[in-house]
Amino acid sequence: MDVVIASLPDYLRGFGVTLILLGVSGVGALIIGTVVAAMRISPVPGLRGFAAAYTEALRNTPLTLVLFFCIFVLPNLGASIPYITAACIGLTLYTSPFIAEALRSGVNGVPVGQAEAARSLGMGFGQAVTLVIFPQAFRMVIPPLVNVFVALTKNTSVAGGFFVTELFTVGKGLANAHGNAVIPVLLGVASFYLIVTIPLGLLSARLEKRWVVAR
Amino acid sequence: MSSVLFDVSGPKTRRRSLIASIVSLAGIAAILAWVILTLAAPRQSSGITLPGSFDRSRWDIFTDPSVWRTIGDGLLGTLRAAAVAAVLALVIGVLFATLRTAGRRWIRIPATVALEFFRGMPVLLLMLFILLASSWGTFWAVVLGLGLYNGAIIGESLRAGLASLPRGQREAGLSLGLSRLQTKTYIEFPQAFRQMLPVIVAQLVVLLKDTSLGYIVGYNELIRTTMNGLGAFYGNRYLLSLFLVTLAIYLAVNLSLSAIARRLARRRGPRRPGRGHRGAPTGSLSRTAGFPREPGNSAVE
Numbered sequence: 001m002d003v004v005i006a007s008l009p010d011y012l013r014g015f016g017v018t019l020i021l022l023g024v025s026g027v028g029a030l031i032i033g034t035v036v037a038a039m040r041i042s043p044v045p046g047l048r049g050f051a052a053a054y055t056e057a058l059r060n061t062p063l064t065l066v067l068f069f070c071i072f073v074l075p076n077l078g079a080s081i082p083y084i085t086a087a088c089i090g091l092t093l094y095t096s097p098f099i100a101e102a103l104r105s106g107v108n109g110v111p112v113g114q115a116e117a118a119r120s121l122g123m124g125f126g127q128a129v130t131l132v133i134f135p136q137a138f139r140m141v142i143p144p145l146v147n148v149f150v151a152l153t154k155n156t157s158v159a160g161g162f163f164v165t166e167l168f169t170v171g172k173g174l175a176n177a178h179g180n181a182v183i184p185v186l187l188g189v190a191s192f193y194l195i196v197t198i199p200l201g202l203l204s205a206r207l208e209k210r211w212v213v214a215r
Numbered sequence: 216m217s218s219v220l221f222d223v224s225g226p227k228t229r230r231r232s233l234i235a236s237i238v239s240l241a242g243i244a245a246i247l248a249w250v251i252l253t254l255a256a257p258r259q260s261s262g263i264t265l266p267g268s269f270d271r272s273r274w275d276i277f278t279d280p281s282v283w284r285t286i287g288d289g290l291l292g293t294l295r296a297a298a299v300a301a302v303l304a305l306v307i308g309v310l311f312a313t314l315r316t317a318g319r320r321w322i323r324i325p326a327t328v329a330l331e332f333f334r335g336m337p338v339l340l341l342m343l344f345i346l347l348a349s350s351w352g353t354f355w356a357v358v359l360g361l362g363l364y365n366g367a368i369i370g371e372s373l374r375a376g377l378a379s380l381p382r383g384q385r386e387a388g389l390s391l392g393l394s395r396l397q398t399k400t401y402i403e404f405p406q407a408f409r410q411m412l413p414v415i416v417a418q419l420v421v422l423l424k425d426t427s428l429g430y431i432v433g434y435n436e437l438i439r440t441t442m443n444g445l446g447a448f449y450g451n452r453y454l455l456s457l458f459l460v461t462l463a464i465y466l467a468v469n470l471s472l473s474a475i476a477r478r479l480a481r482r483r484g485p486r487r488p489g490r491g492h493r494g495a496p497t498g499s500l501s502r503t504a505g506f507p508r509e510p511g512n513s514a515v516e
Contacts, residue, residue, distance in 0.1 A: 043232055044232065044235055044236040044239055044240075045236065046236055046239055046240035046243065047236075047239050047240075047243075050243050056470070057466065060420075060424070060465065060466050060469035060470055060473065061424075061462060061465055061466065061469075062424040062425070062426075062427035062438070062465060063424075063427070064427035064428060064430050064431070064438055065427060065438055065458075065461060065462060065465060068430075068438065068442055068458070069458060072442070072454065073454055073455055073458050076451055076454050076455065077254070077258075077268075077455065078258055150335075154335075154336070154337040154338070155337070156337075157337035157339045157340055158337075158339055158428065158431070160339070160431075161339070161428075161430070161431030168337065168339060168340060168343075171340070171343070172343060175343070175347055182347045182348055183344075183348055186340065186343065186344050186347070186348075189340060190332075190336050190340060190344075193335065193336055193337055193340065194332070194335045194336065197334075197335035197336075198331060198335050201331075201334070201335065
């Protein structure tokens with residue numbers, strides 16, 4: 001326990017890097033994921049096919065392999081980028097299809113009757129989407145999106161295996177340095193992750209319960 | 216969505232959407248062509264000219280059967296860890312679901328805390344935990360880490376399955392004189408398991424993907440074998456070829472497992488009569504209809 005308290009600054013530095021990874025790749029994945037989801041439901045068949053292939057390919061590739069590509073293969077191809085940038089790119093790419101799927105299933109979940117009702121009341125496209133479709137899709141999308149961010153928080157630890165000194169790497173180093181206090185050191189690391197993941201999980205569960213659409 | 220939300224498009228709009236289609240496809244094709252040409256072009260690096268990525272000298276190791284044997288060993292390592300971890304995850308999942316729905320509070324609360332703990336932790340940290348705190352080696356670190364984490368997630372979905380059963384099922388069991396545990400094992404679990412099968416199979420695909428974390432803790436699975444072992448042995452110029460082969464193997468294995476999951480989702484046994492089918496969308500808004508609850512979506516990764 002003393003080790004944990006004594007090395008609190010190290011923990012906090014690692015936690016800071018973890019939060020940077022989470023923030024940057026979370027925003028990046030949200031942008032790319034929205035674009036991919038828009039392509040997936042667009043009327044242009046070519047874009048639909050491309051988005052479907054992108055989603056399937058990235059969802060079925062292990063994160064380790066994606067990060068390996070960004071860290072080792074990209075520099076080998078001539079792109080010199082710092083490790084943390086490469087890790088952010090990898091996490092963004094890996095997370096984006098999950099976001100796209102969450103968004104798409106939300107829009108798909110709104111029954112056609114809602115759109116038909118809006119149209120038959122004389123609403124235009126803009127009104128129907130903003131007043132009828134979107135508010136319902138939004139409620140269905142937020143809980144899965146929060147779950148994607150919980151998963152991303154946990155996934156940032158994989159970047160620790162690729163030269164990015166974030167929380168996991170800090171914990172590994174501390175555990176190696178204090179061989180007699182491995183369990184407290186790692187429990188300290190775990191609690192930092194749990195600080196983020198458990199509240200987010202509770203939030204998603206609560207929103208899901210509160211926003212459930214009665215049909 | 217477009218069919219309902221728009222007026223039927225006239226000839227002008229149709230022409231415009233055709234043009235948009237062609238332009239965007241050409242754009243994607245141009246980007247792909249650029250990537251492929253860049254990779255294929257020879258590259259200057261610190262004074263030496265390296266051959267392009269699709270040059271024969273970058274792929275010739277794959278004619279050697281011993282390379283494929285090594286890759287096969289790596290794949291076997293991945294599949295073995297995944298198989299053992301999958302069995303373990305199912306057992307732990309059933310155990311968690313039983314304890315979490317137990318009647319006694321002193322069982323239920325610790326089980327809930329443990330479940331939240333394992334669910335909220337990165338699998339990698341769990342593996343490191345087991346690796347450093349025990350002396351069972353990397354294989355068991357990977358297997359136990361994956362088993363605990365995915366067991367917690369499967370346990371949670373089984374619990375959701377138990378909660379969605381009509382109350383009459385349980386009451387009928389109890390009124391026949393079965394004990395609580397008997398009711399659970401003979402009546403509730405078989406139905407919950409069946410209901411949640413697609414989610415569970417999707418989670419097992421995630422588990423297979425996550426065996427790749429063995430690369431970081433030092434277990435010789437596919438990525439470690441190809442990228443570290445073969446990559447170091449044959450040198451960096453084979454790195455991209457090895458990466459592409461590894462990617463192809465993972466995609467082949469995972470996509471076929473996902474296809475099985477999707478088929479299971481489609482022919483999930485007959486729907487129980489007397490249970491309202493709430494929340495089922497009558498139709499889908501977007502043109503790419505698909506399943507509203509595709510199994511892959513519900514998996515937590």
